Amino acid sequence: MHPLIELRGVGRHYRLGAIDVPALDEVNLSIQAGEFVAVIGQSGSGKSTLMNVLGCLDNPTVGQFLIDGQDASQLGPDELAGLRRERFGFIFQRYHLLPHMDARANAALPAVYAGASGSARRERAEALLTRLGLGERMHHKPNELSGGQQQRVSIARSLMNGGQIILADEPTGALDSQSGTEMLALLRELNERGHTIILVTHDAHVASHARRIIELKDGKVLKDSGTPADHRLPGPLAGETAGLARGSWWGRQQMQWREALQSAVxxxxxxxxxxxxxxxxxxxxxxxxxxxxxxxxxxxxxxxxDVGSFLSGRIPVFRGNANLPPGTQAQAFRPSEIEAIRALPGVKAVTVERETQLTARHGSRDAMVSVLGAEAQTLASRKLKLVEGRYLNAMDFAGSAQVAVIDEKARKSLFKPGESALGRTLLVAPQGMPSDGGAGGGGMGGGAAAVPVGVALPLTIVGVVAPDTGGAVNFGSWLGQVLMPHTTFGRKLDVRVDADQFNVLLDFTVPPAEVRKQLTYRLKALHGIEDFDSWNADEEFxxxxxxxxxxxxxxxxxxxxxxxxxxxxxxxxxxxxxxxxxxxxxxxxxxxxxxxxxxxxxxxxxxxxxxxxxxxxxxxxxxxxxxxxxxxxxxxxxxxxxxxxxxxxxxxxxxxxxxxxxxxxxxxxxxxxxxxxx
Incomplete structure (x- = not known):
């Protein structure tokens, strides 16, 4: 049967600049399972390097390092981690406990990486700590424990996954004499239970407790007392020192994530x-x-x-086209042409809004306003809402009533703060308005018939409107707006029947692009030339x-x-x-x-x-x-x-x-x- 540990020509060299320093030099060594070996030597002899190689913490530069016949010198980092986890337990001179964990968590740490369940880890750690006399101290942090107690926690940690091979690096170096004696007694007891103990020390008295002593000097084996003649291979480990059952792959993943999260917190x-x-x-x-x-x-x-609500379902059509030949006069839209557009499939309605700028007066205040010939749908198309009074009704349209609805901007310009506008009379006329109602006047532009000179059109205010856009976007004139019935506008201000612009409202039974195509085709046939333009509001949106x-x-x-x-x-x-x-x-x-x-x-x-x-x-x-x-x-x-x-x-x-x-x-x-x- 091959040895548990075997070193064949192992060397470990370090580079200090251009100098090669051999910490271990051609070491040949074999250790049987169940031995109690002490590696002794002065500082710099290579004993710590040998322990690091034996514990798979470091790889040799040359030679072979075999564990149960497996060449560990050829293994990768994770495979070496597996050997440390499954075969080795470490007892360090400075204990190397994690300060933010209590004694039980420190002892249970190796089982986390073995994937053991939380309950199994806790039970195992508590059993080991109780066995080592720390049953009442398992919830204490390392800084709350004495040196001897911390070293016992490290022993419990080394046994957590079984600890077939226990490497003790100067385990008594930081302890008082009594604690040191107790530590050596514990190591002898563990060896008797079947653990292979490798003790690294510079103290000959401590080394004398082992059954085999290996002396190093300058990285070489100077003396080796050899395996005792009466040595017997141990049986399976049992009791508190037996190996912990390995968890499943999924269990290990869960433990790793949980440990990572706890450590992060x-x-x-x-x-x-x-x-x-x-x-x-x-x-x-x-x-x-x-x-x-x-x-x-x-x-x-x-x-x-706001923009979508204003634009959605609309195709604005207006007179003129940038591509018309020079000198060509664009035609206005006749009522018969607008009726022809109303008859197109997909057209819900056609609205015509006439608008001009006039001077409005109330009392001693006057202001330029935009006067609209409004229809029933004007509030919706202009994104306005009624805030006071009423809107224009069917009787106003049928009787060409001289009534009006004004917006907030016009009210602020023409009325004092807090003054009600409802029921008041508003005078509108082109250009400046004389205070005595006498001379004044001028043309209205855009082909609108002017109010007779010296005459102002009185309108009774029946309602006040405000933007219905939430304040983000306001549609309409920069001036105050005065909305009057389109029939009154046509009789009193603009007697033309033709229009320069109209809006086609869609019912979406036909795609907007198709409606626009048919609209363009029909108007072009009626005008004989494409002297108009339009745009698809949905596409622009x-x-x-x-x-x-x-x-x-x-x-x-x-x-x-x-x-x-x-x-x-x-x-x-x-x-x-x-x-x-x-x-x-x-x-x-x-x-x-x-x-x-x-x-x-x-x-x-x-x-x-x-x-x-x-x-x-x-x-x-x-x-x-x-x-x-x-x-x-x-x-x-x-x-x-x-x-x-x-x-x-x-x-x-x-x-x-x-x-x-x-x-x-x-x-x-x-x-x-x-x-x-x-």
Whole structure:
């Protein structure tokens, strides 16, 4: 039967600049299962290097290192981690316990990487600690334990997964004489239970407790007392020192994620100020992106709603065409032509609005206003709503009544604050209006018949309207508006029957593009030339949406710059964290953590940090939105659940991207180098 451990010509060399330093030189050695071996030598003799090679913490430069016949010198980092996890237990001179874990959690750590269930780990750790006299101290942190107690915790940890081979590196070096004696007694007891003990020490008295002594000098085996003649191979380990049942692959994955999450939370709690500063960068970035998206979404939604409502289902048609030959006079639209358009399939109605600018007066106040010949649908087409009084009714249209509805702008210009406009008489006339009702007048332009000179048209105000667009977009004249019945407008102000512009309202039974095509064809046939123009409001609205969408992306990109800065800050913090926690990484690797386990731990920590920052950022955005909504009512800003989901997704992505480099750097550390750092 082959030895449990065998070294064949093993050498371990280090480079110091151009100098090659052999820490181990052509070491040949074999150790049987169940031996109690002491490796002794002065400082610099190579005993610690030999222990690192034997424990799969370091690879030899030359030679073969076999465990149960398997050449460990040819294994990769994760395969070596598997050997450490399944075969070895380590007892270090400085204990190497994780300070943020209690005794039970430290003892149970190797079982985490073996995939054991939480209950199995706890039961096993409690049994081992009780067996070692720490039953009442298992919930204490390392700084609450004495040196001897900490060393007992490290023994429990070495036995967690079975610990067939226990490597003890100067286990009594940091203990008082009594604790040292107790430690050696425990090692003898473990050896009697079947564990292979390899004790590294420089103290000959400590080495005398072993049954075999190997002396090193200058990296070579100087003396070896050999395997005792009466040595017998041990049977299977039993009782508290037996191996822990291995968990399934899925169980191991669950344990790894849980351990990574717990470690991340503990690390962030242990460095609250640094965590807060790191979160601040991510919070500002997320708040900037979410706030900009919320603001642009609210503004875009309000504008598109108003514009879409105004444009949807309309095809404006107007006199004139930029492509007409020079000198060609565009024809106005006759009533018969408008009736022909009304008869087209897909046309719901055709509205004609006549408009001109006049001077309006009430009392001593006058102002230029836009006077409209309104129809029943004018309020909807102009995006106006009635706020006081009534709108023009069928009797007003049928009787050509001299009544009017004015908008808020006209009321502010013509009436005093708080003064009611309902029932008052408004005088309208072209150009300036003489105070005595005498001379005045002038043409109305656009072919409209002027009010006779010296005569002003009186209109009784029956209602007041205001924009119905939420304040984001107002459609209509820059001047105040006065809406009078189109029949009155035609009799008193503009006697023409032809129109320069009309709107085609669609019922969507026919595609708008097809309606526009048929409209163009019919008008061209009636006029003999295409001396008119039109446009599809729905197509123009889609172009408008593309523009607003591009603007929203641009603003979001500006906000994302701050998120990028925050991500770089997280990466820097994580790199600092790796350098500060190098020894912790080494401990985890020594008890069996794979490179993937270490990467996962630091990636999860970066993601948790960024997600916490994202949550704070969303909350800040929500507070900002509430402040904006409280300060005004024309634009409602909301931070939706979708924004929360996007924030978490973006935060996680930032954590993954900027946590990858620190995680890879942590996973690439050599266990032996990591353990050597403080």
């Amino acid at each position: 503990q690390s962030l709690q242990g460095n609250r100020l640094r965590t807060a500063l790191s979160m601040l960068g991510i919070s500002i970035g997320i708040a900037a992106v979410v706030s900009i998206l919320a603001l642009t979404s609210a503004a875009r939604g309000s504008i598109e709603k 889609r172009k408008f949406q593309q523009v607003t969408g591009a603007m929203a992306l641009l603003f979001a990109g500006v906000g994302a710059i701050s998120l990028l800065v925050g991500g770089v800050g997280v990466m820097n913090i994580m790199l600092v964290s790796v350098s500060e926690r190098t020894r912790e990484i080494g401990i985890r690797m020594a008890v069996g953590a794979r490179q993937g386990d270490v990467r996962l731990q630091f990636l999860v920590e970066a993601v948790v940090l960024c997600c916490l920052g994202g949550t704070v950022g969303v909350f800040l955005s929500w507070l900002g939105a509430q402040g904006i909504n409280a300060a005004q009512d024309s634009l409602k800003v909301e931070v939706s659940w979708a924004a929360l989901g996007v924030a978490f997704a973006v935060s996680s992505f930032v954590g993954l991207v900027f946590g990858t480099l620190p995680a890879r750097r942590a996973a690439a550390l050599s266990p032996v180098d990591a353990l050597a750092r403080e």
